[in-house]
Amino acid sequence: MNNELYYGDNLEVLRNKIEKNSIDLCYIDPPFNSKRNYFQIYTNVGKEDQAQAQAFIDTWTWNMLAEQALREISCNENGRYTTQTVDLMKGLHAVLGTGGLLSYLLSMTQRVNEIQRVLKPTGSFYLHCDPTASHYLKLILDSVFCPRGGDYVNEISWRRTNTKNDYKQGAQNWGRVRDVIFTYTKNANLKRTFNQQFTKYSDDYLEKFYKHQDVDGRRYTLSDLAAPGAGSRGHPSYEFMGVTRFWRYNKEKMELLLQEGRIIQSKHGAVPRYKRYLDEMSGVSICDDWGDIPSIQAQSKERLGYPTQKPEALLERIIQASSNEGDVILDAYCGCGTTVAVAQRLKRQWIGIDITYQSIAVILKRMTEKFGAEIADAITLSGIPKDMASAQALALKKDDRLRKEFEKWAVLTYTNNQAAINEKKGADKGIDGVAYIITGNHSSEKVVFQVKSGKVGRGDIAKLRGDQAREQAVMAFLITLNDPTKDMLDEALAAGIYHYPLLRRDYPCIQIVTIRDMLEQKQLFDFPHKHDVLKTSDLVIEDTQKELSLDESDEE
Numbered sequence: 001m002n003n004e005l006y007y008g009d010n011l012e013v014l015r016n017k018i019e020k021n022s023i024d025l026c027y028i029d030p031p032f033n034s035k036r037n038y039f040q041i042y043t044n045v046g047k048e049d050q051a052q053a054q055a056f057i058d059t060w061t062w063n064m065l066a067e068q069a070l071r072e073i074s075c076n077e078n079g080r081y082t083t084q085t086v087d088l089m090k091g092l093h094a095v096l097g098t099g100g101l102l103s104y105l106l107s108m109t110q111r112v113n114e115i116q117r118v119l120k121p122t123g124s125f126y127l128h129c130d131p132t133a134s135h136y137l138k139l140i141l142d143s144v145f146c147p148r149g150g151d152y153v154n155e156i157s158w159r160r161t162n163t164k165n166d167y168k169q170g171a172q173n174w175g176r177v178r179d180v181i182f183t184y185t186k187n188a189n190l191k192r193t194f195n196q197q198f199t200k201y202s203d204d205y206l207e208k209f210y211k212h213q214d215v216d217g218r219r220y221t222l223s224d225l226a227a228p229g230a231g232s233r234g235h236p237s238y239e240f241m242g243v244t245r246f247w248r249y250n251k252e253k254m255e256l257l258l259q260e261g262r263i264i265q266s267k268h269g270a271v272p273r274y275k276r277y278l279d280e281m282s283g284v285s286i287c288d289d290w291g292d293i294p295s296i297q298a299q300s301k302e303r304l305g306y307p308t309q310k311p312e313a314l315l316e317r318i319i320q321a322s323s324n325e326g327d328v329i330l331d332a333y334c335g336c337g338t339t340v341a342v343a344q345r346l347k348r349q350w351i352g353i354d355i356t357y358q359s360i361a362v363i364l365k366r367m368t369e370k371f372g373a374e375i376a377d378a379i380t381l382s383g384i385p386k387d388m389a390s391a392q393a394l395a396l397k398k399d400d401r402l403r404k405e406f407e408k409w410a411v412l413t414y415t416n417n418q419a420a421i422n423e424k425k426g427a428d429k430g431i432d433g434v435a436y437i438i439t440g441n442h443s444s445e446k447v448v449f450q451v452k453s454g455k456v457g458r459g460d461i462a463k464l465r466g467d468q469a470r471e472q473a474v475m476a477f478l479i480t481l482n483d484p485t486k487d488m489l490d491e492a493l494a495a496g497i498y499h500y501p502l503l504r505r506d507y508p509c510i511q512i513v514t515i516r517d518m519l520e521q522k523q524l525f526d527f528p529h530k531h532d533v534l535k536t537s538d539l540v541i542e543d544t545q546k547e548l549s550l551d552e553s554d555e556e
Contacts, residue, residue, distance in 0.1 A: 002378065002379070002380045003340070003344070003349060003350050003351070003378070003379050003380065004350075004351045004352070004379070004380045004381075004382065005334075005340070005351075005352045005353075005360065005363060005364075005379050005380070005381050005382070006351070006352065006353040006354075006382045006383050007354065007355075007357060007360045007381070007382070007383035007384045008353070008355060008382075008383040009355055010111060010332040010333065010353040010354075010355065011110055011111055011114065013332075013353045013382075013383075014111065014114035014115065014117075014118060014332060014353075015114055017382065018118045018330070018351065019118065020117050020118060021118070021119070021120050021121065022118055022120065022328060023115075023118045023119050023120060023123055023328050023329075023330045023351070024119075024120055024122070024123050024124075024193065024322075024323050024324075024327035024328050024329065025123060025124050025125075025126075025193075025318075025319065025322045025323040025327060025328075025329050025330070026115050026118075026119060026123070026124075026125050026126070026329075026330040026331070026332065027125075027126040027128070027315065027318055027319075027329070027330075027331055027339055028111075028115070028126070028127055028128065028331060028332050028333050029128040029308065029310060029331075029333055029335065029339075030108065030111075030127075030128075030129070030332075030333045031060075031104070031333075032129055032130045032132050032133065060100040060101070060103045060104040060107075061099075061100050061103060062098045062099055062100065062102070062103050063103065065103075065107070066098070066102070066103035066106055066107075069103075069106035069107060069109075069110055070089070070093060070098075070102075070106055072110070073085065073086060073089045073106065073109060073110070074086065074089065074090055074093075080113060081109075081113060081144075082143060082144065082147040082148065083147070084142075084143040084146075084147050085109065085113065085140070085143040085144055087143075088139055088140065088143045089105070089106065089109060092105060092136070101133070101136075104133065105133070105136055105137075105140065108137060108140060109140050109144070111332060112125075112127070112140060112141060112144050113144050115330070115332065116144050116145055116148065116150065116186060118330070119186040120186065121186055121187040121190050122186070122187065122190050122191065122192045122193060123185070123186045123192065124153070124183065124184070124185055124186075124192050124193065124194075124322040124323075125145075125183070125184045125185075125186070126181055126182070126183050126318055126322070127141065127181065127182045127184075128158075128179060128180075128181050128310070129179065129180050129181075129182070130176075130178075130179050130180060131176070131178075131180060134180045134182075137182065138152075138155075138182060141182055141184055145184045145185075145186065148186075149186075149187050149188060149189065150184055150185055150186045150187060150188060151184065151185055151188035152182070152183075152184055153183040153184060153185055154181075154182070154183040154288050155180060155181070155182055155183075155288065156180070156181040156182075156183065156288045156289075156290060157178050157179075157180060157181075157288065157289050157290065158178060158179045158180075158181060158290045158293065158314065159177055159178050159289075159290065159291040160177065160178065160179055160294075160295040161177050161294075161295055162177060181318075183322075192322070193322055193323055193324060193327070194321060194322060195320060195321050195322075195324075196282075196285060196286075196321070197285075197286045197317055197320060197321050198282040198283035198284060198285055198286060199283050199284050199286055199292055200283050200284070201278075201281075201283060201284060205284075206219070206278070209221045210278045212275075218277055218278070218279060219277070219278040219279075220275045220276055220277045220278060221275075221276050221278075222264065222273035222274065222275065222276070223273065223274045223276045224248070224271075224273070224274070225247055225248055225249070225254070225263070225271070225272055225273065225274050226245045226246065226247060226248070226271055227245070227246040227247055227248050235247060235248060236249075236250050236251070238251050240254050240272065241258075241263075241265050241272050242268060242269055243269065243270075243271055243272065245271065257274065261275070262274060262275045263275070286317070290314075290317075293311055293313045293314050293317070294311065295310075295311060296309050296310070296311055304336050304362060304366065306335060306336035306359075306362055308335060309335070309336050309338060310338050311338075312338055312341065312342050315338050315339050315342040315343075316342050316346065319339075319342055319343055319346055319348060320346065323348055325346070325347040325348065326347065326348065326349065327348050327349065328348070328349045328350070328351065329343040329348045329349065329350045329351070330350070330351045330352075330353075331350070331351070331352050331353070332353045333353070333354065334352035334353060334354050334359065334363065335354060335359050335362075336359060336362045336363065336366065337352060337359070337362060337363035337366050337367065339352070340352040340363065340367070341363075341366055341367065341370055344367065344370075344371055344375070345370075345371075355405075356405065356408070357384075357405055357408045357409040357412060358408055358412070358421060360381075360384065361408075361412045361417040362417075364376060364379070364417065365417050367379065384409070385409065385515075385519065386519065387519060388515065388516055388519065388520075391406075391481065391515050391519065392481065394406045394409060395453035395481055396453075406451065406453050406481075407421075407432045407433075407451040407453075408421050408432075410432075410451045410479045410515065410518075411432050411433035411449045411451060411479065412433075413518060413524075414449070414477070414479055414513060414518055414523075414524055414525050415433065415435055415449070415524070415525045416524055416525065418435055418525070419433040419434060419435040419449060419525075420433065420434050420435070421433055422434055429467065429470075430450055430463060430464065430467040431448045431449070431450060431467055431471060432449055432450055432451045433448070433449035433451075434446060434447070434448055434449070434471075434473075435447045435449070435525070435527075437474075437500075437502075437527040437528060438502060438527075438528045439500075439501055439502055440501070440502070445473070445474040446471060446472060446473040446474065447473055447474065447475045447476070447477070447525075447527070448467065448468060448471050448473040448475075448476045448477070449476070449477045449479060450464055450467065450476065450477070450478050450479070451478075451479045451480075452478065452479070452480045452481065452482075453481045454481075454482070455482060456478075456480050456482055456484065456485070456488065457485060457487065457488060458485065458487035458488050458490075458491045460478065460488065461478065461488050461491035461492050461495075461510060461512075462491060464476050464478055464510060465491075465495050465510060468495075468509070468510065474498050474509070475498050475507060475508075475509055475510070475511065476495075476509065476510050476511075477510075477511050477512075477513055477525070478492075478510065478511070478512050478513070479513045479514075479515065479518075480512065480513070480514055480515070481514075481515050482514075483514060483516075484512045484514070488512060489512065491510075492508060492510040492511065492512055493508065495508065495509040495510040496508075496509045497509065500527070502528065
């Protein structure tokens, strides 16, 4: 099986592309219904402040998709859902009414139901959320998994930060510092993969319990050899080193341990003790309260500027615990690709799904930089336009969630994921992407991009010339789905020539690029870039209900 990356709605992919009983472990970090918009942050570029583009919206409203989901579950189309799921959603509809929260819960129910289907009978499922809607999500998970023979396993609490900006002087709540990770198994009667995880002992613990050292410096503690109870568990009783007791081991084993120097008697008549070496111990067994993995900080080398990015250590723990090498890992909301990157590093196979092309671009770049072009090129890509028919299909999608996806795909594909997507706010300023090209050792110039999926004409070039002048860009590119007219070509030529000093070449100030050229002729933007815009940067979150001011320590 090849590693697979899907660009599209995860519900459609789960239903139509992923086989039943094929996944060993699924982890998802879906939207939390946080009522915020999240933005991808780019590095400082050119003469401007940090650029940002909306990555995804976590504000839910009642719409046609919610209506369709409610009808599908209430009528149990194709017998997809358990009776408990149907009754639960009908009850929540009666209690909550038609609004944003129910819309969110319906969406999650559809997808969790499909995840249960694709899991292997021995598979495990981890759902990462926060307390905003965790109580509802737990009910949904129970209704999906338990009637089919699965079971709830754990509620893991991840303390992602020690401070939170919503806990200040005069606050009316306890500071919110933790996320919730629910764990379920598909079949409670089968042994699922679970490899116990451990952390290192603290220095205080070592000083208290491993204070003894051999002459070679090996640290050890002394453990009981006497058996608990009075032999009720079948432990043997005999005399050893002058002491008669019920012992944990038989006499032959005790004699062997004595010969190996593993038994100490502090004085004659004292109960012998067993030397347990520190270097033979795994560490402290990890329980369900995870406070030892910090969130991504402002200066972290992992930081990609992607909102809600989780640390690799978190996914490493989950993947190592609930899968083995060669197993198949699924992340149906793969975002910036932390799950798939860790799965690749730990020699697992993986499937990632995301509905935004920004995420796909970040993942492909991340995989290339982390593992090399050969590994990245071997990924099977689905849903990404490869010909004119699929490009037109993306451009004509009616789904509100995908309004800008064609534009993002076109700009990021043409610039090889190097441009910063321009998030339009207020009046449409006509710019869909921005890049900066190197013009000298310490200088750069702006280049802007505009994408058109409909009918185009000379007026589009005239308007682009005005946008270019306003943005003080040296070049502007019109990426169009349809072929340009002769009047458009003439208008672009009339915009003049830009002399690029680094290569000592002349280029049209306005260039027209067709999607056909990109796909069939592999025509791409080939100027040296000043900045790697998808590298590390700060996190910005826009709250749609109120203004937020986030400290550097805050992380969603």
